[in-house]
Amino acid sequence: MRNDGETIELIERLARLVTNEGHAHGMKPAQWEALRFLARANRFSRTPGGLTAYLGLTKGTVSQTLMSLERAGLVEKTANPGDGRSVRLDLTEKGRALLPLDGMATIKQAFEALPLSLRASLGDGVAALVTSALAARSGRAFGICRDCRHFAADARGSGQHYCRLLKQPLEDAEAEQICQEQEAA
Amino acid sequence: MRNDGETIELIERLARLVTNEGHAHGMKPAQWEALRFLARANRFSRTPGGLTAYLGLTKGTVSQTLMSLERAGLVEKTANPGDGRSVRLDLTEKGRALLPLDGMATIKQAFEALPLSLRASLGDGVAALVTSALAARSGRAFGICRDCRHFAADARGSGQHYCRLLKQPLEDAEAEQICQEQEAA
DNA sequence: TCCGATGGTATTGAGTCGATACCATATTGG
DNA sequence: CCAATATGGTATCGACTCAATACCATCGGA
Structure with missing residues (x-):
């Protein structure tokens, strides 16, 4: 083997x-x-x-x-x-x-x-390797915005979310992008 | 996910x-x-x-x-x-x-x-990716000699094997090395 | 208002890489 | 046996990569 x-x-x-x-x-x-x-x-x-x-x-x-x-x-x-x-x-x-x-x-x-x-x-496996390397x-992880602990999802479905770290509103599409500041939730 | x-x-x-x-x-x-x-x-x-x-x-x-x-x-x-x-x-x-x-x-x-x-x-997973890429x-695969279809293991334990393709005797240690000509058995 | 930290660019030198051209040694076909 | 061709390597060129160093402008805090 x-x-x-x-x-x-x-x-x-x-x-x-x-x-x-x-x-x-x-x-x-x-x-x-x-x-x-x-x-x-x-x-x-x-x-x-x-x-x-x-x-x-x-x-x-x-x-x-x-x-x-x-x-x-x-x-x-x-x-x-x-x-x-x-x-x-x-x-x-x-x-x-x-x-x-x-x-x-x-x-x-x-x-x-x-x-x-x-x-x-x-x-x-690859995720584990990358994380520890x-x-x-x-x-930095450069994970996806929506998986971040600073991400506040919009509750009322207006399509506007919020980043608590950068204090900025986020479009719906942006929640799927990768971010320098991302930290796993 | x-x-x-x-x-x-x-x-x-x-x-x-x-x-x-x-x-x-x-x-x-x-x-x-x-x-x-x-x-x-x-x-x-x-x-x-x-x-x-x-x-x-x-x-x-x-x-x-x-x-x-x-x-x-x-x-x-x-x-x-x-x-x-x-x-x-x-x-x-x-x-x-x-x-x-x-x-x-x-x-x-x-x-x-x-x-x-x-x-x-x-x-x-990585093996499958590498193989198909x-x-x-x-x-070429560059697999290990002993796993090759041209490899003839020594049956009598003299430590001498044989490559049927290159028609060459092989030392015991060589059976563990990678080879240009290797084809999976 | 300094002063250090931060975001970028400029330059240099060694290495990478494909492309092309080239050389010497096999190998093959007539 | 000897061309023609194939094969294993090297040489050179130009664009790019990369780290290191030096440098410049702007920002932020004491």
Whole structure:
């Protein structure tokens, strides 16, 4: 049977496969990662600093990747009202159009072909690994807004929720996005 | 609950964490991958071509990584007797001494902390993903020699096995190494 | 109003990576 | 036996990645 060492080798191999998929359509792995992040993150997290924390890189490195994406017309920067230092990032139409061409689709298909129970336990296992590896390097979870302990769901169905930490109202759609500040409820 | 999309995000994140671990001790992720491969592969696979197939990169790229490792004194190249084009790769003592410092140890610890049943199903899930992602890009499995259909176990306990494909005798220890030619029994 | 903390950018140097071109050594077919 | 071709590797180029360092502007508090 498979022992622990073999599973670790398979995880390394999977990581390499995921990285290799990142060369689809003339882009680079780091560029795809940035694109995917910007498609998933809420407005409080969609900044160079947010992406830096998500990827666990240095801010200089991330700044360069973002410049290359901006040059390519995939990402837009706008000044952040309320903090003159900070920058708001948004995908352009062109950037958004690229998302479905993501090479991760291959891996996603392989995953969806697995039996339901295996998908579930694979999810549990990967979640546990990510959580503890993240803890070891004091990284942030970037979980989903609605699962956060600062999230106050709207009780009256107006479609308006609230973040108790940032003291900001939240649209319905935003509750499903990932957030820099998220802490499990 | 976690849906499929969230699990895919976690897999991307795990891949990034694994890559980031690859900067331990002033080395680069690709260099660690090469080192680990050379520690695990048998003599038939321990060549630039073998590493190229394992990583799914181009041979030029791998050639450069190997040159940097040779410059650093971690890898030795010797001519392959029997084929003047081919090169045999071996870890030096210095290269072997580096192995225990691998940053993957962090992930390995996290893995070993998981309950046994979760470890098993995580292994099954990752194995299934790797197998089908590999098939999609017609990559080789690089499984363990003893699990290969060309492997003939020694029946009389002399410690000598045999590869029916390469028509070569195999030491006991070699049966546990990974091989370019391996096909599941 | 300083002063340190925070969010970003600029620059440098080593490494990664695909693409292309190239070389030497097999292997195959006539 | 000897071309033609295939195979295993290396060399070079250009764009990108990444950490490290230095730097700048804005923010926040004492």
